[in-house]
Amino acid sequence: MTLPRPLRFDLLMGLLGFSSGLLLWSFGLYTTGDRLLDQRWAPLIPLAVMAVMEALRRTLPRTALAVGTLAIVADQLTNGNLITILMFTDLVYAAVVYGPPATARRVPYTTGLVTVAVTVGFLVWWQNAIALLVGALTGMISFMPAMTGAVVRNHREAAEAARLRAEQTALLAEMDRAQAVVAERARMARELHDMVANHLSAIAIHSTAALSLDEPATTRQALTVIRENSVAGLSEMRRLIGILRDSSGDTEPAAAPTLAALDALVDQARANARPSGLDLVLEDTRESAAGLPAPVELAAYRIVQESLTNALKHAAPGEVRVVLGREPKALTVEVTSRYGERPGPTAPGSGAGLVGMRERVELLGGAFEAGPVTDHDGRKRWQVRAELPMDVRDEEQA
Template sequence: MTLPRPHRFDLLMAFLGFACGLLLWSFGLYTTGDRVFDQRWATLIPLAVMASMVALRRTMPLTALNVGTLAIVGDQFTNGNLVTVLMFTDVVYAAVVYGQPASARRIPYTTGLITVAVTVGFLVWWQNAVALLIGVITGMVSFMPAMTGAVVRNHREAAEAARLRAEQTALLAEMDRAQAVVAERARMARELHDMVANRLSAIAIHSTAALSLDEPATTRQALTVIRENSVAGLSEMRRLIGILRDSSGDAEPAASPTLAGLDALVNQSAVNAEPSGLVLVLDDTRKDPAGLPAPVELAAYRIVQESLTNALKHAAPGEVRVTLGQDPGALWVRVTSPYGERPGPTAPGSGAGLVGMRERVALLDGVFEAGAVTDGEGRKRWRVRAELPVGANDEERT
């Protein structure tokens, strides 16, 4: 197993510590005298060992502390070197700051108990005030560095936790922003499609009819419808642009359409659908048309509008029926149109209309169905059906 390389700063501290200790030793400056090993060279052994442990203070903090403790104990049997003691305090500090969490929690308690035990032991042995001085020195060498390391480690961990929380908050904010952008783009796409598709489909169909039929009356009627739809579509586009711009200076945007405007919508669509052989019928079976939440009315209006646009593009000649009804807690919308091949001009479709209707209903927690069905007379029809809740949840969404 390859041992971790010591940090360059730790190597520099170890070299400077050993050099300073060697300088004190050369001048004969010791911490005490008359010890078991009073030879001058004996003081250098704990000094060299402690300097080596300083080099390992960051990469192997617990090993450095254990070996450093043996070195400081051995230093007490020599004449002693002040630098050895100072380097030991750094080893204790580093063991708490860089060691494992369990060791970092245990070392301050252990050094505290050692300080108390040394003080009590010398008090019992010497029975004078010098024992208290020994206890203070022991605490300064072991307990105080450990407590300083614990404070520094706690501050670092708190700062790291705060940094992680800030990063998580920023990430969540970015995710919320991205989701808001996606939702707003989807809403804008639905509004743009619903507001303009009906007009452009009528323009495409009537322009095709005007180009394919060489009848002045038919051409004039088609051009009239084209002009009306282009002007109305341009007006709706301007209103939408005014909503999207930050400060357009235009008049306030028009209010959202409601079910009260279905008569006008069906009448306009009937004019556009007349050349295609379509007859539009509105059947409102609601007993109390008032009191619906604004999101529900807007969704129902847009569903009818898009369904009529699809009928204008694809439906075979026949009756297109729009039916509104209301049950306790729900408004339902049903649009049926003839299903099959149609003669004459058609307009291309992209499928975005069905996607938009489904999204509108899903936002209100409703039910949406669209597909071919067979009526009671065995005829194939295309049916769009939406059920929109009108309970307390919808009122809260307004």
Template sequence: MTLPRPHRIDLTIAVVGLAGGLVLWWFGLHTQLDRPFTQRWATLVPLVVMAGCEAARRTAPRTALSVGTVAIVADQFTYGSLVTVLMFTDVVYAAVVYGAPAHARRVPYTTGLVTVGVTIGFLVWWQNAYALLVGVLTGMISFLPAITGAVVRNHREAAGAARLRAEQTALLAEMDRVQAVAAERARMARELHDVVANHLSAIAIHSTAGLSLDEPATTRRALTVIRENSVAGLAEMRRLIGLLRDSGGEPEPGAVPSLDALDPLLARARTNGSAGGLEFVLEDTRPPGGSLPAPVELAAYRIVQESLANAVKHAAPGTVRVRVGRSGGALTVAVDSPYGRRPGPGAPGTGSGLVGMRERTELLGGEFRAAASGAVWQVRAVLPADERAGDA
């Protein structure tokens, strides 16, 4: 098994400690007298071993503590070196800071028990106050570094947890921002499609009719429709631009279309669909005086608007029926248009209008369906009409 390379700082600590111990040893500065091993070189053995433990204090803290404990005990049988003791305190500290969590939790308890055991043992043996001094010294070189390491480790873990929470909060905020931007872009796309594309479709149909028929009256009528749709489209674009600008918060009350404007909407559809042989009928069975949340009214208006635009572009000659009714807590919008081949010019479709109608309905928690039933293309939308729908 390949041992990990010692950290550069740990190697520096080991080299400096070993050099300091050699200086003290050279000048004969020891911590103890009258020990079993009276040879001066014996003091160097625990010193060298402890320096090696310092080199491994970060990469192998548990092994360094075990070997260092043996070295510090062996140092007590020699003349002793102050540097060996100091390096041992650092090894104990590093074992708590860099060791595995379970091992780091055990070291303070173990050193505390050792301190208490040494104090009691020497009290029983010597029966004088000097035993208390030995206990204090034992606590200073073992228990105190372990407690210090535990405090430092707890602070580091708390800082790491706070940093992780901050990163997660920033990530969630970024996700919310991206979702908000995507939702706003989808809303703008629906508005632009419902407002601008419908007018442009009418312009395309009538300009094609004006170019294909060499009749002054037909051409003049087509140009009139083109101008009306151009002016209306320009007005709608200006309204949207006004909503996008920062005007201090809310848009003006008159800026949002409502179901009260269905008659002008059908009148414009009659003008646009006259070339295709279409008639438009409105059946509004809502009870008088009832109010609807603004988002519900806007969604219902846009669904009718898009359905009429689709009828102008794709419906066969016949009658287009628009029915709006309210029953209980639901607003029902139904548009039936003739389904089949149509004569004269048409306009290509992309299907984004159906997607927009479905999105509007689902955002309010309603139900939407659009499909052919025999010779009739049916659009059905059921929207919640209570006040809570405005918060959806």
């Protein structure tokens, strides 16, 4: 097993700590006296060990803290060195900030318990207020660095979570933008086909007639039709170019989506969801797709759209099934996806989508359910189910 290389800054920290401690030792500046090991060289051993652990504070934070704890205990058996104590506080801080999540949770609790135990133990032993001072010093070199590290780590994790949310929001916004571009291109294609193409077809037909027939009256009539269609086509082209340059001049309302466009919606969502390990399946069990009021079609489309968006954001890898069914008096929409943890940082959800779907269904007088269910295989899935009554007027807003 290859040990990770210490970082340059940590190496400098360890070297600086050892040099500073050596300087204090050379002047005979100790933290205390009359200890078990009162030889002059004894404080240098914990100092050297602590300096080495300081160089490993980020690459091996747990190991550095464990060995550093032994070194600080050994330092208490000597005359002591202030730099050894300061480097130990940095090891405690680094273990919380750079260590695994479990270590970051345990170190503050452990150091807190040690501080309390030392204080109570010396109070019972000495029965003197000096024991409180010893407890306070113990807390300053162990518990306070751990709590400082916990605060810093929480801030960093919050900042990272905010960054991930921003990236996910930007990704979803880009997906919405791409869908809007596709929809706009389709609308412009319809405009060109329905308006401009008709004019060009008429021009082609009448120009052919004018060239093939040598009759002045027929030629004149054909040229008149050609001119009218040319002017109309040019006007439509100018309008379309104006729309492309500035959509504010387009006052035509966009057509409401229907279930006929559901295949395209699922295909687009399938392409977006493929990197997340989602497999989208559309199952239409209706015998006939005719006879649905426009508000019902719009509500069903939006429910499927929002459910697929939620699956893209939250569903675990697996199948996402969209089922359309028709009962005697209602259209049923059911979307199921795998329920559970999914890899990889996660967005944060506000629940506004479920509220919006429920409101759509309630406006039509239907029934709506959303939540985890257990299928016949015993697996948990997230299911959205809506029953949309078909006895509504087309004037109603879905």
